[in-house]
Amino acid sequence: MKYICPYCRKEMEIEVFDKVNAQEDPDLQERCASGDLFKTSCPHCKQDFMVQYPLVYIDTVNKFILWLSQDEHPEIGNLTRPLIQQGYRLRRCSTIREFTEKIAIFEDGMDDVVVELAKYDSFIEFIDNKKGTAEDITSIEYQRTENEVMKINIRTGDQGMSFLIPVGMVEEEIAQNPELYEIRDDEIPLINSDWILSLFEESAGQA
Numbered sequence: 001m002k003y004i005c006p007y008c009r010k011e012m013e014i015e016v017f018d019k020v021n022a023q024e025d026p027d028l029q030e031r032c033a034s035g036d037l038f039k040t041s042c043p044h045c046k047q048d049f050m051v052q053y054p055l056v057y058i059d060t061v062n063k064f065i066l067w068l069s070q071d072e073h074p075e076i077g078n079l080t081r082p083l084i085q086q087g088y089r090l091r092r093c094s095t096i097r098e099f100t101e102k103i104a105i106f107e108d109g110m111d112d113v114v115v116e117l118a119k120y121d122s123f124i125e126f127i128d129n130k131k132g133t134a135e136d137i138t139s140i141e142y143q144r145t146e147n148e149v150m151k152i153n154i155r156t157g158d159q160g161m162s163f164l165i166p167v168g169m170v171e172e173e174i175a176q177n178p179e180l181y182e183i184r185d186d187e188i189p190l191i192n193s194d195w196i197l198s199l200f201e202e203s204a205g206q207a
Contacts, residue, residue, distance in 0.1 A: 001053070008045035016051075022059040032057055033107075035100045052096050057103070064089040064106045067188060068099045080186040090185045098192050101142050108145045113181050114170050115142050115150065116196040121170065122152040122163040132156050140193065 003014045017037065022029040031037040038050045057066040065088055072092075080090060089106065093099040105112050119140045127134060136156040143151040145167065152163045174181050180199055183189045 003040075003051060005042040005045060005047065006049060007047040008042060010042070010044045012042055012044065014040050014051055016053050017055060019056045019058065022057070023061055029059075033100060033103045035096050038096050050096060055099075057099070059103075059106065062106050062109070063087045064091065064102075066099060066102055067092045068096070070094050072190075080188065084185050088185075090188045092188045092190045094190060094192070097139070097141075104144070105142055110142075110145055110150070110167075112191045113183065114167060114174065116191055116193065117173060117181070118142075118150050118165040118170050119152050119193065120196045120200075121165060121173075122154060125163060126154050126161065131161060 001014055001016045003012055004010070005012055017028065020028045020032055020037075022032075028037065032055075035050070037055075038052055039048060040051050041048045052068070054071075055068040057068065059065070063086070065083065067090075069092055083090060089112075091102055091112065093102055102112060105115050119142065123134075123137070123140055126132060126137070131154075137154055138157060139155045141153045141155070143153050143162070145151070148167045150165045150167060150170075152165055154161050154163065183191065189195070
């Protein structure tokens with residue numbers, strides 16, 4: 001694909017993929033999980049940068065499909081129903097960071113709704129304990145799950161703070177109001193920080 005370097009403004013060719021099957025191509029799977037698939041270097045000015053483009057990622061073992069797309073409704077026709085019947089989770093990711101994190105979440109066998117709520121709870125704990133302000137935070141990231149405990153990292157500039165959140169505790173929180181967290185895979189939902197914030201804003205508005 002032809003692309004204009006954002007630094008020197010010269011035209012260059014970049015390699016893009018429209019679909020990656022994790023089991024059929026382990027090398028591409030690793031590059032997707034790390035985000036390296038989207039890294040490129042300008043042959044003219046030698047600057048390195050990321051290029052995001054639409055991509056379908058399929059994992060037939062962990063049963064999930066991701067659409068990396070900024071379009072609200074990816075064009076997939078009537079494919080959602082048979083995929084859901086086969087047990088697939090369908091998600092849209094609007095950024096590369098969301099895409100790589102979602103791969104890690106599902107490869108760990110986790111529910112991304114549980115993870116997003118854990119990230120939100122970590123944010124609230126960070127603010128309540130006066131560790132910093134919301135404006136200080138540059139990212140809230142899922143790291144991993146071990147022994148039913150999630151590790152969430154909140155970054156402020158070049159520093160990070162980790163929070164250990166028991167999976168069972170968050171599942172109990174969801175069980176208290178399951179309708180609030182209900183999602184529909186056939187809508188290929190975008191489950192991210194904006195989504196979890198919108199739930200609490202809507203809930204507060206109805207109170």
